[in-house]
Amino acid sequence: MDKQGGELRALRQVAHELQNEPAPELDWDRVEQALLERTAHAEPIRAQSRWRGIALVAAAAAVAIAGLGVLHHVRSSAPAPVAHVVYVYGPQVSGALDGHRLAVGDRVVTGAEAVRVEHAGRVTWTLAPHSSATLAVNGRYLTIRLDSGSLSAEVVPSQRLENFAVEVEQTRIAVHGTHFTVQKLGDSARVVLMRGVVAVGPASERGHTQGWLMTAPATGTFSLDGAGTGHVDEGNATAPAEPAPAAQPTSASAPAAPPVAKEPARAPAPASTESKSAAPLPASPPQAELDRGADRVASTVRSCFAQNTEFGAGVRTLATTALSIQVAPAGNITTLHFDPPLAPSVQRCSASVMSSVHFSPSLQGATAKRTLKLER
């Protein structure tokens, strides 16, 4: 047999081995409980006559905004397994849309009137007339992608970093507790910040956006490539009563005064979730919070170890490692260090927890340590 035959046979064998590998056992009771809670609060959108009516109206209204190029997302009568609902609001539709009923990929498109979307306890965002936005990320890093036009958001103050974000192409505007407007222009995004602090940077840095730091009141204009270039005009924010309608690049939305160029503030992430008058930051996050966060990281590592470690009848796998968790002043985890190191697959799996655990902002950050005894 030639070399290539060996590769194909190896391919078949390893595919067979993967076929025989059992899926990890999940805590099905917990999954079921969480699922049923979510379904109880979210009626099937298609089942509700009000939204069905809107969808029908949408078919006609969408024709009028065909320039936005969203028709391919409209549900047809053919089976469409994943919901990509297009809400097109006509003048007869009023009231707010419950953000919890949106799924990732759902798009909101406005007609002649603005529409308000509420994520209770977290954020209310208003999409300007003739604008389009898509729910890009649900859950911890709630993110709306502004496809065209303009939106403004009122974010409930929170200790969590990046409680809400708007992405415009490759540029991310991440906020905590604040009030701001984002407008997509031709090749830039304009941010008008009325209250609080936002960080503007590359969309790839979801969870720890760094780059430009804006403190209210301020107006900034950023390129759509991750805010590689931009201008911030501090003290020049004008709070519109409602978001500006979708504007052409040449609209009168430029800063009133000549913009002041600033170097991107790479090092500091937003230091506070409150406005400038907030209390001074503590030296490090509260110990109880550190303990809770470290426990959560440790729990994830245990789960990753269990999922990624082979076992056989009568065989136990034991490992002991010292876990060191470094927390940046902004509250995000910057490093997980294992001494001695665990298997790469376990470490890679464990790394995912870094973006989901956050601590209160502090002056110096902190380091939390745990000795883990792992068993499979």
Added chain:
Amino acid sequence: LLTEVDELVTRCQGGDAAAFKELFRAHRSDVARLVHRMLGPTPDLEDVVQEVFLQVHRSIKDFRGQARFSTWLYRVTVNVVLMHRRSARSRPVFVDAPEGHVAPDARSLPDEQVARLTRIRAFQRLLGRLSDKKRTVFILHEIEGVPPAEISEIVGAPVLTVRTRLFYARRELAAMLREEPALAALANSLVETEPRETTRQPRKEAT
């Protein structure tokens, strides 16, 4: 002929929460297995499975019975997984030590199990390098055993396209195999252990 699943689906479409729970219990393992195979080891497994059933809950009214429910469910699962992969690509990833510099911590495992696990992880890395389309059809066909005609319904592409993707997926995987030492060793060992068939063939007598 109405099957038990059809009845459950019909009840779900009518808003019967108990039926949805039954449907979840009946299919959760299949969904978890497919998600695990498509994503590899991940702590997001529970979340993704939950997201799949949320989508089922939201979209089940669109299910018209033109395909088998299991086919439709696979289609939902594949779409949710692909969406998850797309959003995960932009998440921060941190690996403490470079790949290959850390020996797997599996000292107490029998050698063959360690070798097998190492091969599987290496194979999953190769799968992760395939395009979404090729990886999906490869996993559905080669790992899940779904026939191309059904995959065609799941991914919404003609059967011929499915077969083409399968062909190229196999070819790319075979080409990449040597880049993973564990898989290269397996391929070498298979070449060495293969009996040389030409020596077994009886010689044809010259006429």
